[in-house]
Amino acid sequence: MGAIQQRMIRKLKKVLCLLLLICYASYAYAQYTPVLLTLKRESPAVKSFDFYVLDVEDSRKIPGARIGNVISLGKDSPLLLPSKAEKELYQYWNGAAPYKNDKLLPVYITIKHLEVSEKRIASNGVAGQAKLSVSFRWYRNMQPVELTAFDVGASYTRPETSLVYTQIIPQLLDQALANFNKWMKLNTGKNPALSRNIVLVFKEITNSKNTDTVFYHPARPLVWDDFRAKNFRPGSRYAAAVFSSFAYEGYSYTKGEDMILEIGLKVFMVKDNSWARPESRDDSTLRHEQLHFDLTRIVAERFKDRLRKADLTIEDHDSEIQYQFLETFREINEEQQKYDIGTGHGLQAGAQADWDRKISAQIKEIYPSKSQPAF
Numbered sequence: 001m002g003a004i005q006q007r008m009i010r011k012l013k014k015v016l017c018l019l020l021l022i023c024y025a026s027y028a029y030a031q032y033t034p035v036l037l038t039l040k041r042e043s044p045a046v047k048s049f050d051f052y053v054l055d056v057e058d059s060r061k062i063p064g065a066r067i068g069n070v071i072s073l074g075k076d077s078p079l080l081l082p083s084k085a086e087k088e089l090y091q092y093w094n095g096a097a098p099y100k101n102d103k104l105l106p107v108y109i110t111i112k113h114l115e116v117s118e119k120r121i122a123s124n125g126v127a128g129q130a131k132l133s134v135s136f137r138w139y140r141n142m143q144p145v146e147l148t149a150f151d152v153g154a155s156y157t158r159p160e161t162s163l164v165y166t167q168i169i170p171q172l173l174d175q176a177l178a179n180f181n182k183w184m185k186l187n188t189g190k191n192p193a194l195s196r197n198i199v200l201v202f203k204e205i206t207n208s209k210n211t212d213t214v215f216y217h218p219a220r221p222l223v224w225d226d227f228r229a230k231n232f233r234p235g236s237r238y239a240a241a242v243f244s245s246f247a248y249e250g251y252s253y254t255k256g257e258d259m260i261l262e263i264g265l266k267v268f269m270v271k272d273n274s275w276a277r278p279e280s281r282d283d284s285t286l287r288h289e290q291l292h293f294d295l296t297r298i299v300a301e302r303f304k305d306r307l308r309k310a311d312l313t314i315e316d317h318d319s320e321i322q323y324q325f326l327e328t329f330r331e332i333n334e335e336q337q338k339y340d341i342g343t344g345h346g347l348q349a350g351a352q353a354d355w356d357r358k359i360s361a362q363i364k365e366i367y368p369s370k371s372q373p374a375f
Helices: 003-031 085-096 165-187 283-309 318-343 349-366
Strands: 051-058 066-072 075-080 105-122 125-140 143-159 197-204 213-215 244-255 258-270
Touching: 051 085, 051 165, 066 125, 085 105, 085 165, 105 143, 105 165, 125 165, 143 165, 197 283, 244 283, 244 318, 258 283, 283 318, 283 349, 318 349
Parallel strands: 051 105, 066 105, 197 258
Antiparallel strands: 066 075, 105 125, 125 143, 213 258, 244 258
8 A cells, every 4th residue: 555545544533533522512512502592581589579689609518600401302301501600690680679778678598499390291291390499588787597498399291382481490590589578577676686786774673572671762772771681700809791792684686776784683682691799880881882882882883884885796695794793793892892991991080981972972963863773
């Protein structure tokens, strides 16, 4: 065989290989020609809403434009959106709730599942399923707040010439948005997940069914009958001791866009833990002990100021309130010690008078009118 014939054979082999590749590609394309689905909305899914769609993310195992398989021209074909699912669904949902302002809730929607699957059931029949699973959240103080989730699906049969899925997918998307809008209307003003602000409300608890306890009130000063402990310390150089303390009760509820934190403050003395020597029950000693009680009330007022300045968040306010309570409790002990040291436990008349004027002035600031608590 000559050199020219060998070259011709090699060229023919290359041409044959190329033709085979073209034929295979054409066959593969015919087998898996993608079907393009363009989302169209016939009417707004939501006509009255309290939110807008800020963004959509695709968290499916295989994100992208593909949303399943459909039967097309008798063959199983990929169903594709024109671009990535997160972009297409954002445009679709954003068009349904297009208005944006500070009063509306900025919502993020996560696509957890979106799929259409079809199979042939007869010579010209197709059975299909469409499924959608999404979740809704928003960000409060840069922290994600999960709101709710929605799962919906539809089963159908169709003749091959009727592209039912082009209607079903928009219907599922509309249902998801309408369901979330319904959830918003049911939960606004009730669910703390939708609260935007914290509002502190303080109340003073001034009565109790416990006869062993005296709650602080400026119109109810201490009397010697409040000192009922019998085990005063033998050998102690002190004439009396009042057991005063403070505590709080916390309660939260939602009102509109606000989470109301209601703090009930208790400033009290316990009769059975307070004592006085019989020979020391005079007016000056009682006044000294009353000022101890007043000091507890004054520092408890600072607890309110601490909470007003604290970085309270809707997600985690309990721990901060407890921390400020412990700091206030420590401050009460420090102030009580300063008072006793500064007055020589009430024995230094001049210093006692100075402390009396200072403490009384602060109590008057808290209670401009003696008959009304300052909460």
